[in-house]
Amino acid sequence: MKTETTIQGLAASLNPSRAARKIIGFVPTMGNLHEGHLNLVREARQLCDIVVVSIFVNPIQFGPNEDFDSYPRTLEQDQRLLADAGCDIVFAPSVEQMYGKKPRLTNISVGGITDDLCGSQRPGHFDGVAVVVTKLFNIVQPNYAFFGQKDYQQLAVIRQFVRDLNIPLEVIGVPITRAEDGLALSSRNGYLSAENREKAPVIYKTLKAAEQALLLGKALSEVLAEMKTALTEAGFVVDYVEARTTELQKIEQFNEDLVLFVAVKLGATRLIDNLQVKYPAS
Amino acid sequence: MKTETTIQGLAASLNPSRAARKIIGFVPTMGNLHEGHLNLVREARQLCDIVVVSIFVNPIQFGPNEDFDSYPRTLEQDQRLLADAGCDIVFAPSVEQMYGKKPRLTNISVGGITDDLCGSQRPGHFDGVAVVVTKLFNIVQPNYAFFGQKDYQQLAVIRQFVRDLNIPLEVIGVPITRAEDGLALSSRNGYLSAENREKAPVIYKTLKAAEQALLLGKALSEVLAEMKTALTEAGFVVDYVEARTTELQKIEQFNEDLVLFVAVKLGATRLIDNLQVKYPAS
Numbered sequence: 001m002k003t004e005t006t007i008q009g010l011a012a013s014l015n016p017s018r019a020a021r022k023i024i025g026f027v028p029t030m031g032n033l034h035e036g037h038l039n040l041v042r043e044a045r046q047l048c049d050i051v052v053v054s055i056f057v058n059p060i061q062f063g064p065n066e067d068f069d070s071y072p073r074t075l076e077q078d079q080r081l082l083a084d085a086g087c088d089i090v091f092a093p094s095v096e097q098m099y100g101k102k103p104r105l106t107n108i109s110v111g112g113i114t115d116d117l118c119g120s121q122r123p124g125h126f127d128g129v130a131v132v133v134t135k136l137f138n139i140v141q142p143n144y145a146f147f148g149q150k151d152y153q154q155l156a157v158i159r160q161f162v163r164d165l166n167i168p169l170e171v172i173g174v175p176i177t178r179a180e181d182g183l184a185l186s187s188r189n190g191y192l193s194a195e196n197r198e199k200a201p202v203i204y205k206t207l208k209a210a211e212q213a214l215l216l217g218k219a220l221s222e223v224l225a226e227m228k229t230a231l232t233e234a235g236f237v238v239d240y241v242e243a244r245t246t247e248l249q250k251i252e253q254f255n256e257d258l259v260l261f262v263a264v265k266l267g268a269t270r271l272i273d274n275l276q277v278k279y280p281a282s
Numbered sequence: 283m284k285t286e287t288t289i290q291g292l293a294a295s296l297n298p299s300r301a302a303r304k305i306i307g308f309v310p311t312m313g314n315l316h317e318g319h320l321n322l323v324r325e326a327r328q329l330c331d332i333v334v335v336s337i338f339v340n341p342i343q344f345g346p347n348e349d350f351d352s353y354p355r356t357l358e359q360d361q362r363l364l365a366d367a368g369c370d371i372v373f374a375p376s377v378e379q380m381y382g383k384k385p386r387l388t389n390i391s392v393g394g395i396t397d398d399l400c401g402s403q404r405p406g407h408f409d410g411v412a413v414v415v416t417k418l419f420n421i422v423q424p425n426y427a428f429f430g431q432k433d434y435q436q437l438a439v440i441r442q443f444v445r446d447l448n449i450p451l452e453v454i455g456v457p458i459t460r461a462e463d464g465l466a467l468s469s470r471n472g473y474l475s476a477e478n479r480e481k482a483p484v485i486y487k488t489l490k491a492a493e494q495a496l497l498l499g500k501a502l503s504e505v506l507a508e509m510k511t512a513l514t515e516a517g518f519v520v521d522y523v524e525a526r527t528t529e530l531q532k533i534e535q536f537n538e539d540l541v542l543f544v545a546v547k548l549g550a551t552r553l554i555d556n557l558q559v560k561y562p563a564s
Contacts, residue, residue: 007448019303105394106412106446111387130388131447138448164388165413166289166420 001083003090007139010091014050018141022049026142026169028133031055031092032072036177036185038085040146043174045086052140053082054091056098061128072187091140098135108134110157110164113248117153117261118272121239126157133158134167142169150176150184152259152274156248176273178204184273191269200266202234207260207275214254214277221252224260231264239263239270246276254279283365285372289421292373296332296422304331308424308451310415313337313374314354318459318467320367322428325456327368334422335364336373338380343410354472373422380417390416392439392446395530399435399543400554403521408439415440416449424451432458432466434541434556438530458555460486466555473551482548484516489542489557496536496559503534506542513546521545521552528558536561 025048307330
């Protein structure tokens, strides 16, 4: 496994594969890798000839009061995990390598589906994601790009701008990887105190209980209200509890497949999770 | 020469060339071709193995009161001219082929350099250009893309987002092609009455006179004021007369290379032109 830190170095590493028309798979990450990321790499390994993983903590997707500076950077450990998971090339550029010295004037925004859920709490976040992912797509030029469904809204945003801009690749969404107790894996779980880590699986339990209630016929609005109560009583500060169609449109009743979304704060740590609930075939 | 009207058809036509690692040159146009466009094609022909020209009147770069509906569409004549100029593939998609049936949610904006000159008179125009050119770049995936310097601000916008988004191609700016009397070639010249067509070369004469005045040491502000007066007295309605650095930054004095910009209305027709003035080496 090679590690490249420059765009030019990566191009040189990839050119022979490109010339040989190999299938390139790409997993963009911010590092501090866990089993969720590694499952993306394994998925890429199965589908592609060459697997590229980027590790880049992207400053422009963090708000001024967010955790850009403290976001965990664990390159050596990440490299070991990636080698084991079957990655061929790690792309770990500096901020200057990605954004240069001249000011960036270009922005990409995806309307509609970024206005609520995480978008309303994190203004500019999805613009920053869209810009960096577009840049990385243009640098790596993969055939397939792999993203986790844990960041469901992010995945929807990426699918949208890939389609709108005719970016020549296929986006693959990979199901959420969970700890044994149900907590969705996230680099930010590492911020949790031992006590809060024990409490965190309540998020998934709440989602599963809501799924059961919906399948038993309870009204969606009631289910969402109960989720909010359950989370608040368990000690979470609820940012949002929402239901959307799989395409992120608002939904009032459980009359088609839907996704339940939760964002909470536990101590200073913001955690998100979601669960797709299939509408039963009649 | 082939004509493709679908993205899939174009991909099929280009795939053998891509597999053979041929150099692909791309000239995006809105059709109604004149010698200016054909010079772009000839330039591409010299530098590239395969020359693709797109003909697409892009609705999203026209304002609600602009000439989208009446913009001249002359595909058959364009095809003949392109075949003679050495084009290999014409890409002439429909609006639906380019924008699909589902709503587009993604926008690309380039800040700073789109706020004035043509940007202030045509809100959203450069966003529409950035979106369609990015789409076309992703569809054609050329090595080189050719644009005329007549639309100088457009060229600067394209260079900027290509750099900011790491789009893997080189942008080539080609000097303005002029009629014998100096008028910059433009599809919109066809809108001019015979009388106004005779008047139109005053734009270039005014630019050349300004260049002379600058080189003789007249102050920039005075030169700009005189240009405005000369154009107004000749019967033009002046939209703007401006000087900028070659990178489109404001400039107060002629102390480096600069570009003089003119936008005027002549009857109902909006015409633009520009002239680069070299600062004399000391």
